[in-house]
Amino acid sequence: MTHRMQMGNGAFLLGKPSVGARNAQLRIGDRFRLASRPVESHLSVGPAAVLSIGDDVWIGHGAAIASHERVEIGDRTRIGPFLILMDSNFHSGAGDQSEQHDCKPVIIGKDCRIGSRVTITRGSRIGDGARVLAGSVINGDIPPGACAGGARARVLGRATEVTSQGYVAALALPGIVREALELDSVPALDDASIAAGLWTEEHVQRLTAAIRSELGITLTAGDLRDVGSLADVAAIVQRKHS
Amino acid sequence: MSRFRAVPSWLTSSLGARLWLRDCDQVGPGARTFSRPNIENRGRIVLGSRVRLNSGWAPVELVSGPGGKIEIGDKVFVNYGSIVSAQRSVRIGADTMIGNYCIVADTETPGIEDPQAGPSTDPRPVEIGRGAWLAARVTVLPGSRIGDGAVIAAGSIVAGDIPAGCVAGGIPARVLRTG
Numbered sequence: 001m002t003h004r005m006q007m008g009n010g011a012f013l014l015g016k017p018s019v020g021a022r023n024a025q026l027r028i029g030d031r032f033r034l035a036s037r038p039v040e041s042h043l044s045v046g047p048a049a050v051l052s053i054g055d056d057v058w059i060g061h062g063a064a065i066a067s068h069e070r071v072e073i074g075d076r077t078r079i080g081p082f083l084i085l086m087d088s089n090f091h092s093g094a095g096d097q098s099e100q101h102d103c104k105p106v107i108i109g110k111d112c113r114i115g116s117r118v119t120i121t122r123g124s125r126i127g128d129g130a131r132v133l134a135g136s137v138i139n140g141d142i143p144p145g146a147c148a149g150g151a152r153a154r155v156l157g158r159a160t161e162v163t164s165q166g167y168v169a170a171l172a173l174p175g176i177v178r179e180a181l182e183l184d185s186v187p188a189l190d191d192a193s194i195a196a197g198l199w200t201e202e203h204v205q206r207l208t209a210a211i212r213s214e215l216g217i218t219l220t221a222g223d224l225r226d227v228g229s230l231a232d233v234a235a236i237v238q239r240k241h242s
Numbered sequence: 243m244s245r246f247r248a249v250p251s252w253l254t255s256s257l258g259a260r261l262w263l264r265d266c267d268q269v270g271p272g273a274r275t276f277s278r279p280n281i282e283n284r285g286r287i288v289l290g291s292r293v294r295l296n297s298g299w300a301p302v303e304l305v306s307g308p309g310g311k312i313e314i315g316d317k318v319f320v321n322y323g324s325i326v327s328a329q330r331s332v333r334i335g336a337d338t339m340i341g342n343y344c345i346v347a348d349t350e351t352p353g354i355e356d357p358q359a360g361p362s363t364d365p366r367p368v369e370i371g372r373g374a375w376l377a378a379r380v381t382v383l384p385g386s387r388i389g390d391g392a393v394i395a396a397g398s399i400v401a402g403d404i405p406a407g408c409v410a411g412g413i414p415a416r417v418l419r420t421g
Contacts, residue, residue, distance in 0.1 A: 012356040035353045037280055038303040038323050039343070058351050061325070062343075080350055081325070082343075116345055116381045117399070134381055135399045135413040151413065172416065214416075 008032060008055060015061070021045040024067075029055035029075065037061055039082075054110065059083060066090075069103035074110035080134065084119040109144060113159070119151075131159035154188060157231040172214060173234050180210035187230055211237065251276070255294075263289065266304075270316060277301070277322075282354050284308050285328065290316035290336060298322050300343070305353055310365070315372065320344075327352035329365035335372030335390065345381045346370070371406060 005021070008030035015036030019026075024045035032053060034041055039062035045051045046068035053073045060081030065071065068088045073079075088103040104123030108114075112126055115134030126132065127144030137151040147159045154174075174186045181203055208219045217240045227233050248254075255274035263269045265281045270291030277297040281287065285306035293314055295302045300323035306312050310328035314320075315336030324340055326332055327347035334346070345352055348365040366385035370376070374388050377396035388394065388404045395411025395418070404410045409419040 010356075014354055031356065033351075033356055037353070038297075038301045038325055060351055061353060078351055081345055081352060113350065115350060115383075117379075134383060134401070172414070 015040065018042040019044075021051070023047040025050045025052075027052045029053055029057065031056050033058040034063070035059070035061035035081070041065075060116065067106075070105035070107075072105070073108045074112065074128065076110055077108055077112040077114065079112075079114040080116035080118065082117040083114065086120075087122045089122055129159055157234060173211075173230060173237060176210050176214050177207065177230060177233075180206045259295075269293070279304065282306070284354075285310035285312075287312045287314075289314045290318065292317045294319045296321050303327070303353070307355055310348075321378075325352050328368075329355070331365075331367040333368070334370045335374065337373040338370055338375070340376045341378035341380065341396065343379045344376050346376075347382070348384045350384060 005026040007028045010031040012031065012033040013036070017034055017036045018040055021043065024047065026045055041059065041061060041063040043051060044066040049067045050070045051065065051067040054075035054077070056076045057073055058078040060079060060083065062082040064084045066086040066088070071085060071087050085106060087106045106120055106122060106124050108126045109128035109130065111129045112131065114132040115136065117135050118132050118138065120138045124138045124140060126138065126142045127146065129145045130142045131147040132138060132142065132153065133147065133149030135151065136149050136153040138148065138153050142148045142153065142155065145159050146155045147157050148155050177183070178186045204221055204224050212218050215237060217237055219236065223236050224233065255276050259269065259273040259275045262275045262278050263273060263281060265283045266287040266289055267283070268288040270289060270293065272292040273289055274294045275297065278301060279295045279297045280301045280303040282305045285308055287304055287306050302320045302322060303325040304312055305325065305327040307329040309330065311331050312326055312328045313333045315334060315338065317336055318334055318338050320340045321342040323342050324344040325347065327349065329349050332346060332348055340346065346368060348368050368382055368384065368386055370388045371390035371392065373391045375393045377394060379397045380394050381399045382388070383399065383401045386400045386402060388400060389406025391407045392404050393409045394400060394404065394415060395409065398411045398415040399413045401414045404415060405417065407421055408417045410417050
């Protein structure tokens with residue numbers, strides 16, 4: 001193999017990953033942890049492509065990372081098992097996978113926490129300190145410090161606020177609000193306009209009834225009095241959930 | 243050729259269990275392993291009687307970190323490619339079945355951790371009741387509790403509590419049917 005590889009110190013490899021990197025640049029920082037047990041992880045870096053991984057990055061087992069142009073993962077980012085991360089969509093000439101086109105670099109920032117079974121599609125950018133909930137599909141940009149989830153992932157709140165314990169509430173709430181208030185589309189949690197116009201007595205009653213039946217959490221009218229956005233409602237639901 | 247069939251699987255699986263599960267702290271009678279599981283015991287791993295681990299296409303992995311404890315009840319079945327990882331505590335009740343490629347872990351990055359990296363952040367115990375059934379590719383997130391006899395549909399991600407006896411599914415898993 002004629003690839004150029006820079007590997008930092010103290011790598012911690014569990015099991016043996018499969019690495020295909022011909023004529024490619026592979027830059028891996030210090031204390032890289034990659035699990036390939038119980039399911040093998042593979043890194044595939046195409047010709048003249050770059051895969052750059054920072055220091056203290058952890059990646060779980062069963063990962064599939066393919067770079068045909070450029071994939072970057074920032075320092076201290078931790079990624080759960082069964083990641084799929086690719087900068088192309090593998091649509092090349094019929095049956096010929098040797099040349100890829102339409103590659104768009106994927107850039108993952110520093111200090112991100114990415115859950116299990118997350119799929120990150122080409123051209124996605126995840127900002128520093130962002131959090132991605134398990135099972136999400138990322139297609140596009142996630143701002144720094146945000147918590148995103150769902151398929152396709154939407155911003156659900158700030159990374160420091162959304163816990164995986166309150167994950168059910170955070171992910172289910174927009175759908176519940178849509179059904180309860182008969183909205184045309186699913187509202188975003190960080191959308192401040194949603195709270196302002198909707199809190200008539202009847203809306204509050206419908207919403208609390210829906211939250212009680214769907215999530216088993218009883219909210220009082222007082223709980224909902226001072227909310228500024230759906231994220232606040234999610235925070236209250238999460239607090240009661242734990 | 244059938245006259246020369248290899249040793250029957252009930253025998254190889256029982257003998258294999260003696261060998262492959264030797265790193266566990268306790269293994270009940272009648273445990274069986276089909277192919278070789280990965281056992282990484284740096285804490286405590288306790289398996290009940292007649293536990294079966296199938297590592298046929300990908301190994302089953304049981305990992306306990308320092309101070310972590312895995313307790314698996316009697317007659318539990320774990321299918322291939324699944325990982326059970328405890329940095330603090332994971333308990334699986336008797337008669338529970340776990341499908342292939344499941345993840346049951348009390349941290350977000352299951353598996354052995356680099357001792358040099360320091361203790362893992364915020365492990366939250368996981369508890370699965372008796373007679374539950376986790377279908378294929380189920381992920382149980384840290385801090386989750388699954389009640390007795392609950393059925394979790396394939397591909398679901400469990401975050402939080404699932405009541406006993408219900409059918410739950412989806413990402414995140416919600417109750418689809420009660421009773």
